[in-house]
Amino acid sequence: AMASTGRRPRIDRKTLQRIDKNRNKLEAIRTAYDNDLSQIFTSSSVFNAALLDLPIRMGRPIKPEVLPPRAAGNIELLKIPNFFHLTPQKVRRDTQALMDLCTQWPTEVKNRPIRIYSRNYLYAGPSVAHPKSNTIKLEVSVCDLPLKRDAQRRLKAIAGRYYNTKTDILTLIGNKCPTRKQNREHVMYLLTALIMESTKLPNSKESHK
Numbered sequence: 001a002m003a004s005t006g007r008r009p010r011i012d013r014k015t016l017q018r019i020d021k022n023r024n025k026l027e028a029i030r031t032a033y034d035n036d037l038s039q040i041f042t043s044s045s046v047f048n049a050a051l052l053d054l055p056i057r058m059g060r061p062i063k064p065e066v067l068p069p070r071a072a073g074n075i076e077l078l079k080i081p082n083f084f085h086l087t088p089q090k091v092r093r094d095t096q097a098l099m100d101l102c103t104q105w106p107t108e109v110k111n112r113p114i115r116i117y118s119r120n121y122l123y124a125g126p127s128v129a130h131p132k133s134n135t136i137k138l139e140v141s142v143c144d145l146p147l148k149r150d151a152q153r154r155l156k157a158i159a160g161r162y163y164n165t166k167t168d169i170l171t172l173i174g175n176k177c178p179t180r181k182q183n184r185e186h187v188m189y190l191l192t193a194l195i196m197e198s199t200k201l202p203n204s205k206e207s208h209k
Contacts, residue, residue, distance in 0.1 A: 038085045038089065040052070040084075041085035043085055044082070044083055044085065045085075046082070047071065047078075047082055049070075056070075056074075058074055058076045081128055083122075113144035114138065114139075115138070116138050116184065117136070117137040118135065118137075119132070119135070133180065135180075136186075136187055137174075137187075138188070139170070139171050140169070140191065142169075147195065147199065151195075151199050155194055158197055172190050174186045
């Protein structure tokens, strides 16, 4: 006879007692989180059952009627970093510390022709650094560049599909280098090269020869 594959895990009296015990642990952990759990976890790290005794199970069970492995000694929990250190108290302290270092935006700076965009990601993965976090996007209006009309026309022709004729915006994407700083320097180099090439005057005499 074939065993049923849709059989649920068996729950006996000991399991129910363990569930009640874990519920009490969760209440204690919730109280510690409200107090300030960031005193225990100072940064993002993998789960440590010795520091935080949560009733967590993770992994593939050996049989359908067996529960997944527990947190203690579970290798699967070592693959994903957690954010237990980001408690409301920790966020408020860091925000207050950063506010003391911030200054008001200067009033004399009104126009920002070059705009550089980047993104930060928070996700559960083997590494805290997201593979797309090093991408840099540079946007600039061609009319804001210190170029004459002929130079602007040549720059638009050289840029090709990177120039939007409807919005008059030149967009450069940097994602080839491994770090965000290198990609920022790369897009600035591309913009400088476009400006230098567009300012070159064509030699009409040599072109007719």
